[in-house]
Amino acid sequence: MSHLETINVVTEHKSVPVQLHTDFSGLSEEISKLPGVTSVFLITERSIHSLYSKYLEKELSSLRKEVRVIYVKGGEKSKHIDRTGEVYNKLIEFGADRKSLVLAFGGGVVGDFAGFIASTYLRGIRFVQIPTTLLACVDSSVGGKVAVNADLGKNMIGSFYQPEFVFAPLIALSTLPDREWRCGQAEIVKHALLSGGEYWEKVKEHSLSDLNANAPILPYLIAESVRFKAAVVSSDEKETGLRKILNLGHTTAHAIESVTKYKKFSHGEAVAVGLITALFISEEKAGLDPKISLETVDCLKRYGLPFTTRLKSKELAKHMLHDKKNVGGSIRFVLLEKPGSPVFDVPVESEEIVRNIRRQKAL
Numbered sequence: 471m472s473h474l475e476t477i478n479v480v481t482e483h484k485s486v487p488v489q490l491h492t493d494f495s496g497l498s499e500e501i502s503k504l505p506g507v508t509s510v511f512l513i514t515e516r517s518i519h520s521l522y523s524k525y526l527e528k529e530l531s532s533l534r535k536e537v538r539v540i541y542v543k544g545g546e547k548s549k550h551i552d553r554t555g556e557v558y559n560k561l562i563e564f565g566a567d568r569k570s571l572v573l574a575f576g577g578g579v580v581g582d583f584a585g586f587i588a589s590t591y592l593r594g595i596r597f598v599q600i601p602t603t604l605l606a607c608v609d610s611s612v613g614g615k616v617a618v619n620a621d622l623g624k625n626m627i628g629s630f631y632q633p634e635f636v637f638a639p640l641i642a643l644s645t646l647p648d649r650e651w652r653c654g655q656a657e658i659v660k661h662a663l664l665s666g667g668e669y670w671e672k673v674k675e676h677s678l679s680d681l682n683a684n685a686p687i688l689p690y691l692i693a694e695s696v697r698f699k700a701a702v703v704s705s706d707e708k709e710t711g712l713r714k715i716l717n718l719g720h721t722t723a724h725a726i727e728s729v730t731k732y733k734k735f736s737h738g739e740a741v742a743v744g745l746i747t748a749l750f751i752s753e754e755k756a757g758l759d760p761k762i763s764l765e766t767v768d769c770l771k772r773y774g775l776p777f778t779t780r781l782k783s784k785e786l787a788k789h790m791l792h793d794k795k796n797v798g799g800s801i802r803f804v805l806l807e808k809p810g811s812p813v814f815d816v817p818v819e820s821e822e823i824v825r826n827i828r829r830q831k832a833l
């Protein structure tokens with residue numbers, strides 16, 4: 471059995487199927503449905519490819535097309551504009567044309583990077599996302615944001631560029647280290663808080679030990695998360711309004727990552743801490759029941775995620791002022807009135823942020 475479920479992201483110009491599969495079978499069939507593909511380029515990290523090349527090669531052999539592999543270095547530092555030149559050159563050298571197809575096989579770093587390459591090579595060629603981390607399955611592969619980093623800022627150069635489809639082979643998660651499971655789980659907690667209802671109730675019930683590639687709950691957790699994100703992106707692809715709610719927890723998360731120069735906390739860990747800052751501020755400014763914040767702290771603990779840091783609250787607030795999502799010099803937050811009822815673009819004063827980060831430290 472391979473196909474589990476398909477959820478569509480419907481944008482103004484395109485409907486993008488996000489397909490959840492148990493393994494790789496069916497990938498070639500899906501690629502074959504794309505008209506006129508001349509050549510295929512698999513962009514991936516060497517370490518990820520070596521884990522799954524046997525399965526991929528077997529599956530892709532039925533395409534009866536040469537599949538060239540282009541390796542990129544892993545890690546946030548490598549998702550940099552300076553690393554794009556060598557990949558463009560390889561595509562030119564291998565004769566990639568306007569009908570070529572890029573397969574982005576990896577986590578969010580590969581997905582964002584390869585997606586950016588596809589969006590710019592020959593003014594845009596088609597690409598497919600094949601996510602291999604939990605975060606990439608539930609978040610980065612869905613929604614069409616592709617980007618690379620500049621020296622002075624993360625994801626500063628990029629575009630909205632939808633893949634032809636997303637093919638998530640859950641078997642790939644079987645080699646995922648614990649820290650990466652936690653990282654993806656932070657985004658799942660975020661989606662569950664934003665969507666509310668049964669999803670939030672279910673996410674609260676589980677813990678890290680329930681999460682592995684064969685866990686019966688996994689397809690449900692991923693599908694609901696994708697369904698939620700797909701609905702948000704379908705109503706606001708370019709983040710002019712509602713899509714901003716997906717930044718719940720991210721104002722503090724970006725400050726934590728930037729203060730620690732992306733070395734100490736994974737993105738998911740930073741988001742976990744940021745969720746609690748947002749929920750504490752929501753109690754003061756959006757009438758959130760304090761019970762929800764405490765339930766979320768408990769939930770993060772069970773998933774092995776942090777809910778506070780030792781970083782100085784004033785330094786974090788200072789960094790928030792430089793967040794690219796700010797408007798007119800004031801710090802904007804996504805807050806929650808209750809699970810399922812977010813509000814966005816809420817201006818929050820530095821003192822309010824400092825006060826609530828201090829509350830977090832006292833937990």
Ligand SMILES: NC(=O)c1ccc[n+]([C@@H]2O[C@H](COP(=O)([O-])OP(=O)(O)OC[C@H]3O[C@@H](n4cnc5c(N)ncnc54)[C@H](O)[C@@H]3O)[C@@H](O)[C@H]2O)c1
Nearest residue numbers: 544545577578579580602603605606609610615642645646
């Ligand atoms: N485009 C978007 O909408 C969006 C949304 C959220 C995050 N992002 C981006 O996603 C990136 C983070 O993605 P990530 O958390 O997937 O990190 P990642 O891509 O760096 O992967 C994390 C680690 O797991 C390893 N890995 C990947 N798949 C594996 C597997 N199946 N088995 C074993 N190891 C594996 C990678 O080599 C890496 O060391 C960031 O750059 C962030 O900006 C983008």
